[in-house]
Amino acid sequence: MYEIMQLDQEDLVLYYAGTEQCSPLHSWKSIRDHFLFHLVFSGKGVVRVNGQDFHLTAGQGFVFFPGIVTDYQADKEDPWYYGWVGFSGKKAESLLQEIGLDRQNTIYTAQPTKNFIRKVERLINDIARAPHHYLKLATWYYLWYLLDSSKLAEDNKSIKKTPGKEASFFTTYYEAVEYYIQKNYSNPNASIQEMARWIGLSRTHLSSVVRQKYGKSPRDLLIEYRMIKARELLTTTILPVGDIARSVGYEDPLVFSRQFKRFFKKSPKKLRQKQ
Template identity: 25%
Template structure:
């Protein structure tokens, strides 16, 4: 459920506390539960002050701009490409820089395995070597938490994504950068991993370290089209696969590949394939 509307494009979701309590006693999720998550693009205000601490561990990934945090009497600066990790029970305050507001993805965590994961991360400010991958996972957490039609399984899936995010941050600390992966390849990998997400070219460009115009040029040289055209190609490839290998409804497939409106999905599918999704499924199964 949305925690509050905030500014345009800001997304904040909170799991009802009765569901959190049940998840902390259930198999799998008792080890890790995401209780809240969100995305705050600059210049939306994302700040908090908890002098009495909190039962949740806070993980926030700064993708652009900068922020600050006061934790245990020490002041820290969080720049783009860094994660803020505040263990449960630690008094803290944090916020975006007034001169360079941050774009940040965040989640609150509880569960029996969280203290061990946090210890391995070595808080409070953690460098994020593969920022595009971390943001893709954080955005997936927010996107899955926003769904209200998956029942208890939603929290299991969100926990799995959060586990992957934390373990990737841990692994990143001991890994060397991969010179073989350029900004185009990293951007393509991000798009492939977030077919159901909303991608804005300026944010994607910032994640891979180039300007929006340069990223667009890279895509046009490699694919003949722009970023969104490439994303549409990936979405339609996935849609065709689901139509021919599953019994999912057209509405379910539309949502899986990032279309909130199944009618818009069907129109775009027909425009590219000269037939509706239902007719494509029928012809493929003949």
């Protein structure tokens, strides 16, 4: 089943691997263009999937699929220590199915013996340190064989589920970009670098994705949304221009007014007077 020589580099592409001891309540929420599998070595935390909270401990793991927002948080009293591996490829989903995971079943469970935990931790660190792709693949397949042979049957039935908030899942990067802008346009610290980090793309890749869809840069898209919101406030409220500037993410009203005039060819004051 795990014959490396039968696979080419398009079948399985390894992105990165690593381990981390999380701080209390450490959380992460992003969207990626590849698969990301975590296994908990110790401690505990919660993963939010399809509107449900899964409380995981040592020996359990979770996978996030491409294009879906990841949302998880370490416990306050006993934060988890986990390892992860990111990958993609033509056979990535079928390999996940080998260890019992698919888009409806994203939680993995094994018996958390010290030997199992120690082996998985070592293999993930070996993947991270391997000097070339073939050695990374060889180590990855040994890791996957270990996960397959150690998984517990009917694992999801033993996982505690609790109702969660509405899941923030997106089917495309475009939806994630629009969501970020809609939720962060009023934040003066919102930036394209932060948008890229939140979505899980490089800044260059994000710019390429946005230009392909909208014909403009992510920065221009953010400015456009801010200006439209500012115009809405100017025409529907009596808020001072300074307050409107701060409401759409500009700490300096003069910077806001210059940007507004550049966008609409008239100042905020003149636009309001014509209403």
